[in-house]
Amino acid sequence: MSRLRVRHVTGYHYGGEVTQSYNEARMLPGSDDGQFVLAANLEISPISSSHGYVDYWGTRVNSFEILTPHDRLSLTATSLVEVVRRDHAAPGLSWDDLAPAARASVDSVEQLQQTPLTEPPDELREIARAAAADLDPCAAARAVCREIHDRVAYLAGSTGVQTTAQEAWAQGRGVCQDIAHIAIGALRSIGVPARYVSGYLHPDPSFPVGVPVTGESHAWVEWFCGSWHGFDPTNDLDIGERHVLVGRGRDYTDVAPLRGIYAGPSGSRLFVEVEITREA
Secondary structure, eight states: OEEEEEEEEEEEEEEEEESEEEEEEOOOOOOBTTEEEEEEEEEEESOOOEEEEEOTTSOEEEEEEEOSOEEEEEEEEEEEEEEOOOOOOOOOOOHHHHHHHHHTOHHHHTTSSOOTTTOOOHHHHHHHHHHHTTSOHHHHHHHHHHHHHHHSEEOTTSSOTTOOHHHHHHHTEEOHHHHHHHHHHHHHHTTOOEEEEEEEEOSOTTOOBTOOEEEOEEEEEEEESSSEEEEETTTTEEOOTTEEEEEEESSGGGTOSEEEEEESOSOEEEEEEEEEEEOO
């Protein structure tokens, strides 16, 4: 078990005075299988009242509005989470049993349909089928994710939040969001329900205690093969004690950390800072 403190600062510098803004933030983790939230707090500047709720996909959301003039919006999410090693050895279903089991659950059947961000090109569909050949669904899903890890290079800043799986695949590179979208599209194409997961990853496997390190928001996948299994295709590893889960959805659009609309000048600049500290 590890105890991780995450400090995530994000927001916008506007190109002038904004008269009002309406926003949603998905930045606070919730207790889940494999993690327990000891504390979580969101500070909003300018000061605003906020309404918290859990969305359709089970993600904590803070909805807020600012009706006073401002030229900067800043959010600071601070969380303390105990994370334990997940069980990745549970037996899975056969292909014959997977299809009816996936259709019987809302959680899984809704993760079979492609979205504009996950729709895979024909080449990727063929690669996924070849990687999955002669394997059971659990082993096939892992093999597909590892194949994608080997074929798509991680390169920070190479894509944007609107980049599709097809575009990132054609480039052969992307960030964790793109690699997750590619993996999800490939898994769905062979009949394995797969969902997008957002959160944080402590970047240092040596886990220095008490030393803050610079991190970033991270994305990985979960697939259903009788139960849900998490895997990080960007780093080719099972979800473990360095991962803190914030939200799940069909793709990035369901779990964007901050989204909203505002009245004011057209220009804005996003800023993001993530710091992660192992405390135990």
